[in-house]
Structures are given as C-alpha cells and as structure tokens.
Amino acid sequence: MKALTWEGKQKIGLTNVRDPRILSGGDVIVKVTTSAICGSDLHLYDGYIPTMKKGDILGHETMGEVVEAGPMVKKLKVGDKIVIPFDIGCGKCHHCKEEEYAACDNSNPNALIPDKLYGSAGAAAFGYSHMMGGYAGGQAEYIRVPFADTNSLVIPAGVEDDKVLFLSDIFPTGYMAAENANIKRGDTVAVWGAGPVGQMCIRSAFLLGAERVIAIDHYDGRLRMAQEGGAEVINYEDVGSYVGLVDELKAMTGGRGPDACIDAVGLESHGQSVTAGIDRAKAAVGLVTDRVEALRMAIMACKKGGTVSMPGVYGGVADQFPIGVAFGKGLTFKMGQTHTQRYMKPLLDLILADKIDPSFVITHRVSIDQGPEAYKRFSDDKDEVIKVVLKMH
Amino acid sequence: MTQPSTQEQTGQPKTEAGLKSQKAVRPQPTNFDKEPSKIAATVGVPREAAYLFFRDLENLPSFMKDLKSIEVISETRSRWTVEIKGISATWEAEITQDIPGEMIAWESVEGSEIQTQGAIWFRTAPENLGTILNLELEYKVPGGKLTELVTALSGESPAALAFTNLRRLKCLLETGEIATIEGQPSGRDQDATLIEKH
Numbered sequence: 001m002k003a004l005t006w007e008g009k010q011k012i013g014l015t016n017v018r019d020p021r022i023l024s025g026g027d028v029i030v031k032v033t034t035s036a037i038c039g040s041d042l043h044l045y046d047g048y049i050p051t052m053k054k055g056d057i058l059g060h061e062t063m064g065e066v067v068e069a070g071p072m073v074k075k076l077k078v079g080d081k082i083v084i085p086f087d088i089g090c091g092k093c094h095h096c097k098e099e100e101y102a103a104c105d106n107s108n109p110n111a112l113i114p115d116k117l118y119g120s121a122g123a124a125a126f127g128y129s130h131m132m133g134g135y136a137g138g139q140a141e142y143i144r145v146p147f148a149d150t151n152s153l154v155i156p157a158g159v160e161d162d163k164v165l166f167l168s169d170i171f172p173t174g175y176m177a178a179e180n181a182n183i184k185r186g187d188t189v190a191v192w193g194a195g196p197v198g199q200m201c202i203r204s205a206f207l208l209g210a211e212r213v214i215a216i217d218h219y220d221g222r223l224r225m226a227q228e229g230g231a232e233v234i235n236y237e238d239v240g241s242y243v244g245l246v247d248e249l250k251a252m253t254g255g256r257g258p259d260a261c262i263d264a265v266g267l268e269s270h271g272q273s274v275t276a277g278i279d280r281a282k283a284a285v286g287l288v289t290d291r292v293e294a295l296r297m298a299i300m301a302c303k304k305g306g307t308v309s310m311p312g313v314y315g316g317v318a319d320q321f322p323i324g325v326a327f328g329k330g331l332t333f334k335m336g337q338t339h340t341q342r343y344m345k346p347l348l349d350l351i352l353a354d355k356i357d358p359s360f361v362i363t364h365r366v367s368i369d370q371g372p373e374a375y376k377r378f379s380d381d382k383d384e385v386i387k388v389v390l391k392m393h
Numbered sequence: 394m395t396q397p398s399t400q401e402q403t404g405q406p407k408t409e410a411g412l413k414s415q416k417a418v419r420p421q422p423t424n425f426d427k428e429p430s431k432i433a434a435t436v437g438v439p440r441e442a443a444y445l446f447f448r449d450l451e452n453l454p455s456f457m458k459d460l461k462s463i464e465v466i467s468e469t470r471s472r473w474t475v476e477i478k479g480i481s482a483t484w485e486a487e488i489t490q491d492i493p494g495e496m497i498a499w500e501s502v503e504g505s506e507i508q509t510q511g512a513i514w515f516r517t518a519p520e521n522l523g524t525i526l527n528l529e530l531e532y533k534v535p536g537g538k539l540t541e542l543v544t545a546l547s548g549e550s551p552a553a554l555a556f557t558n559l560r561r562l563k564c565l566l567e568t569g570e571i572a573t574i575e576g577q578p579s580g581r582d583q584d585a586t587l588i589e590k591h
Contacts, residue, residue: 005580007590014588017578024570055580072569092567094437094522105434106564109572112556124572136577144577147568372591 003057003140004371004390009047010379012372017057020136020144025072028148030082032392034161035138036061037371038086038169039195040266040313042379044128048267049315051113051131060086060126061168062138063161064392066148075149082152084138084145085340086169088124091150102337107147108133122337139371141392153344156352162359162389163351166200171358172343174200174264177311178208180334181260185209190249190258190301191231192294194222196387197311198264199361202229205262207355214252216245216297221383225361242297249301259306261298266312279319292318299326310335361387368392427498429514430529432555436563437523443566444494444515456561456571458554471499475507482507508533526562530555 005013020029038061043049063083066076076082088108089101096104104123108114111121113131127137136143145151155164174197181189189205191198194217205213206229215226215233223233232252239248250257279293298308299322308331326333350356363386366374374388436443446452450471454460461481464472469488474481484505490498490512500510514527530551561571580587 001578002588003578003580005587007580007587011590013580013590015580015585016588017580017585018582020578021576023573023576026568026570053579053581055582055585057579090564090568090572092437093563094435097437106560106568107572109574111560112553115556133572134574136574136579146572147570372589376591 001141002368003136004059004368004375005054006044006052006056006058007054010045010376012045012058012375013055014369014372015055017140019142022068022070023144024146025070026147026149027070028066028073028076028145028152029068030062030064030084030138030143030145031067032062032064032138032141032143033081034063034165035059035140035390035392036165036168037139037374037378037388037390039197040128041375043267043313043315045375045379049129049131051110051129053130053134056127056129056134057136057140058127059137059139059143059390060128061165061170062126062143063155063165063168064138064143067142069148073148076152076154080152081155081157082145083155083164083167083344084126084143085151085153085167085172085344086125086128087337087340088126088133088135088146089150089341090147096150099339099342101150101339101341103339110134125337139368139390141368150341153341153348155348159352160359162362163357164348165389166196166358166361167340167344167347167351169338169340170196170200170361171204171347172340173197173311173338174202175204175207175343175347176338177201177262177264177309178204178210180307180309180311181205181262182307182332182334183208183210183260186211187259188212188214188253189260189262190214190216190298191226191262191264192216192298193263193265193312194219194226194231194233195264195382196361198222198262199225199229199386200358201262201264201311202226202231203356203358206230207350214249214258216294219383222386225386228360236297242300245297246301253303257301257303257306259303260309261302261306262309263295263298263312265294267292267314267316292321296320296322299331302329302331304329305331307332307334309333311338362389364388366390427512429496429516429527430512430555431527432529432552432559433525433527434559434563435518435522435525436566438566440515440517440524441494443524443526444497446566447513447562448491448493448497456565457558458561470502473501473509484509526559528555528559528562530558 001019005015007013066080087102089096089104090106093105102123108124114121124133126135189210191201194215202213213231215231218237236245378385450463459477461474461476474483484501484507486499488499496514498512509532511530516525518525
C-alpha cells in the first residue's frame with residue numbers, strides 16, 4: 001500500500017509498504033478513505049518531536065471502512081464506517097474507565113521512555129513518535145487500529161467524510177479546550193492561534209455560551225476564517241505582540257482582560273518580543289524545546305482569577321515562564337492531550353443536528369500521491385493553507 | 394476553655410472513608426524475606442486473581458519478554474527457557490517463598506548456566522483500584538558465552554526489564570491483550586520502496 005513516511009527533518013516520503021495485518025485480538029484493519037494533515041504533524045515535520053524514526057508512517061486524523069476484525073472485537077464489524085481517534089485507549093484501565101483516555105495506562109508499548117522523561121507515560125497515539133508508542137499512522141491506504149472497540153466511532157451511512165473526519169482530533173481538541181476554559185454565559189474568550197484547532201476552539205466557545213471570542217494570529221487568511229465564525233480578530237503584528245496586544249485586549253474588555261484565554265499555538269510559537277527572540281535562539285541550538293510566546297501573552301492578558309486553557313502541544317521544557325504573573329492573578333491552568341473518545345459521540349450528535357459543520361476548516365483536498373508536496377505547502381503557506389485532507393482511494 | 398473533642402479532631406481521620414483508605418494502604422504482612430521492589434504498578438483486578446495468574450508459572454511467557462516457555466516440574470520446581478535472536482538458554486528455578494495472595498519469590502538452582510532470581514508482591518490497592526504489584530527481576534552475568542544473551546535479556550538494566558514486564562502483565566490482566574507494534578509495516582522494512590520524497 002502507499003503511505004506517507006517521515007524521512008527526516010522537513011522530508012516526507014511517499015512509500016510503498018506492506019499492508020498492515022491483525023497483530024492482536026482486539027485489532028481491526030481499516031481501509032482509509034480520508035485522512036488529514038494536522039498542525040501537530042508540522043511539529044514532526046520540523047523535527048521538534050524526539051524519537052521519530054525514518055520510515056515511520058504518519059497521520060493521526062483518520063477514517064475509513066473496517067475490512068477485517070480480530071476475534072476479540074465486539075462492537076465493530078466488517079463494513080462499518082468509523083472515525084479513529086488520534087490517541088489510543090485500552091478501554092479497560094482505571095483512566096479509560098474514568099474517560100481519561102489520553103492518560104491510558106496500557107496502550108503505549110514504549111512506556112519506559114516517557115516514564116523516565118515525564119514521570120509517567122500517557123496514552124499512545126497514531127503516527128506520533130516512538131515515545132508515544134510508535135504506532136503506524138493513517139496517512140496510508142490501510143491502518144491497523146488496536147483496542148478497536150474503544151478507538152472507533154461508527155458513522156451512520158450517508159454522512160460524508162469531510163463532515164465527520166475531524167471528530168478524530170481537532171474538533172474534540174477545540175471543544176475540550178473550550179470546556180477546560182470554564183466558560184460561563186456572557187464570557188469573553190481570547191484564542192491564540194487561528195489554525196485548525198483555534199478555529200474549532202472559537203466555534204466551541206460559542207457553543208458553550210461565550211458572548212465574545214477574540215482570535216489572535218498574524219495570518220490574515222486564518223483571521224478571516226475566524227471572523228466568519230463570529231470572532232473579533234486581532235493581527236498581533238498590527239498592535240505589537242506583547243505589551244501592545246495585552247493593552248488591546250484589556251481595552252476590548254473594559255480593562256479586565258478576557259475571562260479565559262486559550263493557547264491553541266503550542267510549542268512552535270512565533271511572536272516579536274525579546275523573549276520570543278530568546279526562545280528562537282535557544283530552540284535553534286537545542287537549549288529549550290518549547291517556544292511559549294503565545295502562552296506568556298495569554299497569562300499576561302487573562303483577567304484575575306481567570307482560566308488559561310492549553311490545547312496546543314508542548315513536548316519538553318520552556319524558558320521565561322511568567323509564574324509570578326500567574327500567581328499574582330490567581331489563574332487556573334488546564335492542559336493536556338484530548339480525551340478524544342469521550343467527545344466523539346456527543347460531538348457527532350451536534351454535527352448530525354446541524355449545530356456545526358467542521359468541514360468549514362478545509363482549504364485543500366489532495367490525493368495521497370500529492371501528500372509530500374502538501375506537507376511542504378502547509379508548512380510554507382500558513383496564510384492560504386489552513387487544513388489539508390488527503391483522499392486515499 | 395478547651396473543647397473536649399479537640400484531641401480527637403487532631404488525630405487520625407475517624408470517618409468511615411478515612412479508616413477504610415488507611416487500612417487499604419497500610420503495609421500488609423511483613424513475613425517477607427525481603428522488602429518489596431520499588432518497581433510497582435496498580436492493576437485493576439482482585440488480589441487473589443492476580444496471585445493465581447502468576448502462581449501458574451506457565452502463564453509467565455505470555456507477558457515476559459523473550460521468555461519462550463516455562464515447564465512446571467513439581468510444586469516448587471520449574472524449567473525456564475529464554476530465546477533472543479536465535480540464542481537460547483534453559484535453567485531450572487525453585488520457588489523459595491510462596492505466601493498465597495501476597496508474594497512469590499524464586500531463584501535459579503545452583504549450577505544453572507544463568508543465575509537469576511525474582512519476586513513479586515501483591516497488596517490490595519486503595520478504593521476500587523485493584524491490586525498493587527511490585528516486581529523484581531535479577532539476572533547475574535556469569536561471564537563467558539552467555540554474557541551477550543544476559544545483556545540482551547536485561548536490556549538497559551534489570552529494573553527496566555521489570556518495569557516493562559510489569560506493564561505487560563498489567564495490560565494482559567486488564568485487557569486480555571498486550572499492546573504491541575511488532576509486525577506493523579514501516580518504510581524501514583526491506584520490501585518497502587520510496588516512490589518520492591519532498
């Protein structure tokens with residue numbers, strides 16, 4: 001089968017590999033119909049995530065049709081159309097039973113690495129480094145899904161792929177970020193990063209009762225899409241990325257600051273301040289891994305007693321973290337990988353009830369053969385390219 | 394004026410929940426020959442079930458890496474075979490301590506070509522969390538032709554092997570499977586071909 005493989009920093013291969021097969025009783029094999037390139041795939045592309053190996057199959061936003069099921073699979077059958085969550089839960093450990101799937105104890109066969117690095121290992125994920133389990137991803141014609149009863153959502157017949165594909169990651173991620181922001185009716189929510197996750201945060205914040213959402217980015221194309229979703233927008237290059245932006249946000253909120261701030265940027269944050277420059281220099285020579293300028297601004301702008309929610313991916317250590325500001329204002333922080341499986345069904349119901357159609361975020365549709373080129377375009381042209389989906393068959 | 398209840402309030406929690414959870418975490422029997430290993434996992438099955446699964450030594454190869462087989466010879470004696478990269482070794486082990494529901498310790502018999510010992514401890518976890526397992530595995534490098542095998546067997550360290558095997562045991566007991574990626578395709582396979590690269 002054809003698959004997109006990681007071949008080193010900023011190198012993506014289109015590779016012919018063996019088809020996957022059932023390796024354990026709870027597995028299914030899925031013929032992939034549609035897959036997407038995620039903003040977090042660009043962290044891999046740019047070499048920010050350790051423990052990738054040349055030849056690893058990428059992709060963690062995947063859907064398709066079950067073509068084979070292992071003997072322990074109970075809920076799925078051949079022919080079912082399913083969406084596959086990006087993170088892998090076993091469904092049986094204490095955390096999975098509590099619906100904390102991203103904290104699954106059992107799915108990561110390489111748990112020793114994160115156990116040493118982070119103190120304990122979270123769930124594995126598809127196509128996202130050997131530290132995260134090393135599972136082959138879904139930017140391929142077929143994918144093997146372990147613990148498949150837990151890691152699937154059956155889609156009713158007749159629903160088009162593009163409407164439900166993002167239940168695999170970015171819609172639950174944006175929704176959980178908005179939920180983590182403790183939004184109360186009438187609140188103003190600021191969202192850093194108007195990429196695909198940021199766009200889902202904006203829509204989700206409104207669904208959860210926010211009165212105003214303010215989107216912050218420096219790509220006009222992305223800000224236009226945010227505006228179409230009802231957000232007010234700030235291009236931080238127009239106001240200055242630190243003091244200027246904080247002043248602007250306070251001016252827009254009666255001097256209080258936003259009630260909640262969502263950092264949908266993560267570890268490759270841009271920005272123009274001195275600390276952002278230091279981050280870039282240190283990251284370039286390997287002294288820090290995570291550039292946290294957006295997070296710093298969110299902390300600085302947030303109202304006293306407010307909440308900072310962090311769906312953006314972080315992987316290592318950060319510098320110049322304004323802990324005194326956070327303490328002084330008594331902020332609450334919520335963060336972490338998305339418990340995708342918890343959100344898939346309720347969010348499917350919202351889609352089927354026409355409350356939201358997440359396909360608005362798609363700007364490009366290409367075939368798998370055009371995958372390597374699509375990575376490059378996604379990386380180079382963030383203004384025009386917001387979300388790329390890959391059609392597999 | 395002192396409140397008569399002050400002393401009680403500053404003591405240990407007296408609520409039912411408090412007493413329960415204290416009892417659950419209190420170290421259980423102390424008649425072990427040695428202290429439990431620090432390699433621990435909490436497994437969501439009852440203590441008796443975890444003990445019985447492990448005590449049937451023929452179950453061990455289903456989760457212990459590179460352990461090919463265990464043949465039970467008698468109540469306390471068993472024959473272990475490991476195989477790594479085509480090299481294999483066999484030794485006999487004797488159970489040296491067996492406290493039903495609490496711990497099992499074993500070691501290779503004198504004169505074995507590989508000297509190894511191990512122990513597992515079982516304690517009831519707090520609330521509904523199941524059983525706390527502590528696992529210790531030791532492989533002594535005897536020198537000579539088997540050194541390479543033993544090094545491969547223990548990986549980075551005996552502690553790393555115990556950690557990995559304990560996680561695999563937990564996964565098997567909780568899910569009936571062991572999470573794996575062995576056998577999945579990748580671009581590193583010999584038969585993989587790169588069509589193009591950007």
